[in-house]
Amino acid sequence: MMDLDPQLNHAPDTIKRIHIMGICGTGMAALAGMLQASGYVITGSDSHIYPPMSDFLSGLGIEIMSGYCAENLQSHPDLVIVGNVITRKNSEAIALSQTTLPYLSFPQALAHFFIRGRTSLVVAGTHGKTTTCSLLASTLFRAELDPTFMIGGIVKEFNANFRLGKGKYFVAEGDEYDTAFFDKESKFLHYRPEIAIITSIEFDHADIFDNLDEIKASFRKFVRLIPEKGLLVANLDDPNVAEIAAEAKCEVQGYGLYTENSTLSWALGEMKTQDGTTDFAVYREGQLWSRLKVKMAGRHNCLNSLAVTAVLNRIGLTPEEISNGLSTFAGVKRRQEVRGEKGGVTVIDDFAHHPTAVRETLAALRSAWPGRRLITIFEPRTNSSRRAIFQKYYASVFDSADLILLREPLPIEGLDPEELFSSSRLAADLRRRGLDALSFSDTDAILHHLIKRLKKGDVVAILSNGGFDNIHARLLAQLDS
Template sequence: MLNPARNSIPQKIETIHIMGICGTGMAALAGMLKQSGYTITGSDSHIYPPMSDFLKQIDILPFEGYRAENLEHKPDLVIVGNVITRKNPEAQALAASDLAYLSFPQALAEFFIQSRKSIVISGTHGKTTTCSILASALFHAGLDPSFMIGGIVAGFNSNNRVGNGPFFVAEGDEYDTAFFDKESKFLHYRPHIAVITSIEFDHADIFDDIEQIKASFRKFIKLLPADGLIIAHLDDPNVAEVVADASCKVEGYGFAPQNDWILDYPVTLGNRTEFGFTYNRDAFNLAIPLTGRHNCLNSMAVTAVLHHAGLPVDTIQQCLDKFGGVKRRQEIRGKARGVTVIDDFAHHPTAVKLTLEGLKMAYPGNRLVAVFEPRTNSSRRSIFQTSYIEAFADADAVVLREPVPLENIAVEDHFSSSRLAEDIRVKNRHVWSFQTTDEILEHLAGLLEEGDIVAILSNGGFDNIHERLLQLLGA
């Protein structure tokens, strides 16, 4: 067991060792710390591109594999990643040592958040996109923000930045912190302004039910100071419930009239969406280079934050116009033989539904083919088996991959793509399920026609299906 007394930051730090350094967030943190002047070492069991290339570029050569001797140089501080278990040999060596240690969220807060005003974007859906829009807008407004985000922001070609401005934008994940801290990550981020986009059941590997998730959000809300601000999507009854007892100011956004920021239903023109909104009975219009009602909501939350930062609506519009998107969020990977291949991170049923709805709005005259890989710990469980049926309502054709089974859960608790295909087929929709990505590619080669839009949905690499499909189509 790690000694809780050593879970602190030393007064003098020159060398920092990062366990699990090849995770997207951990590698980004390594780069931020390196940029701040610290000597960085690290270790991981999976060292390969693109993270290995990134670390090499910033002159960090991690140890391959976890071993006790990786700590023999006695770093001043060890940062322990979420992938590390208590049985990890390096974690056991850390427990036997007198070295100080922090989790990833603790380190981010101690080194980068505490000296700035923290804006934490939280919620089951939309965190990465909302964070990215906000960070981009603050930058183009000349406010030089710092940020750590769960996706690559196209305008920066990075998921992190250390700026000199007053704001730090953090993606507030409700997932657990580390093996020695099972509380949610966002409880470490010292919020002064918080956005709550949505609250639904997810992360079935760490939460038993929605009540546990709401309990974690209630703890988060209690962290806001009296002069803080919560921008909350009050159309979501779970969000409305948890913010009801907030001790700071709460402003709601959404389509319903009880909100402070009230959206009109949007009009989509290609890859651009226009919508009106009212605030304090004043009416305004905005346009965003994104599609879907969910992205209008994300942009509305950003607008509310920027308004409270002192930006007028016309300046906010100029900043939104410069947003270049986020990797893996409705990202067009290429076109071949008249077929457009789009990559998206959506995996929760609600995210799948909203993503496909937005794409149907953007391409109303085209056939929309959804290709889905259930890959998360939640989507590979049967808890969402029926929820996915309507999630694909806007797709004209659906192609499903059978998930890799989770270990240590009963067979009857596994998600079944073939069963989902049968249920969707009852709705008179074209749907197929396959065991492998190779079978999916073979099927798509015969299915796709000029003008089709292919939305590939997965939170993983999906066996590089995007590039393989484009090559198969002759790109």
């Protein structure tokens, strides 16, 4: 096992052929598509080659090598891009360390090939990054500014998580997760922000951060990257964001909820939700600025829209252009996405996994579907949600649901049982609070129980950041039978 030579961590002057290690990841496949569209010859390797990314890459004619090995580098590419999934023990990474091939991480490559030369608009924060990025990119597109973007979800307007435009703006989802095995700093530190949004700062990613202070330290570095002539749009209702924003050397425009004594640059006023569309008041420096609409429910989505409004106003869009972009936004897959309705039962898919995201999502769905019974199925799947760190907090975030069904998570290798999250313990805690909650060992057991309890008019919200054993399609199929 050898470390990569830091002297080779750069892009060479002449590049024709690029090899991507870990190419089947959602972001890596999107990067491969963007690079190929830019004229580069792309190859890639991965140990998990399966749809939809394998189909996407195959459709582009990109050669994918199954598994990692030294032979994958024998074509002598001009540059190797090393995905975050690759460890220093990876056989292909070891082979790379024994060559003189230049290499970049995913964030470095994104910055070098696509952010450089453009105005970088970066959305960062624990929650809401994907939706906020998608709103921003879609509105820029509607305003005919032809943006380029890379986003962590499929934007329905484009049916893709990336776009290669000819305009001056790049919209980046600024993830605080680490960059690569050879660079443990956060991804967003590579994205050269000129205008940035910070939606929230909470503890997350327990596999790489030990505590909230470490996360704040990373956000401090990010804020320092914004030039003095730039702009930080910060949710100052979040005390952690306010603490970090106070250290910015650029202009800060704060946003949050409207109060009579508010000193926020942008404030969210009265909200009205009907048929899945929310109409809300926007206050600018304490004065009513406009009323806007977005085809989403929930206070958090209105705040995301407010942050986008601040950025778009800064770069010169008119209130009419902003209103048109927000009101026509078609949404993001796996964010309050209605997967289907069978037998009078509506099935919704959402990505929520952090306790705050679960609480806000369920509150939003309650407002969007008033008078309907809301059933929530939750799968703890991320590294953080499978640990006991949020065990007690989860007990207070399901109040908007009428029935809660919990899947026991897969254990994390190397952790003691007391360090692991327990769905059965959470179900017991929820029942003590008067909620109807049960835990199950697997997805089959959940479906078996659920199908017996469903009634016409129910709304089933399935929350997971993974595929959840295709539970959505399986449930709809059973309802159709």
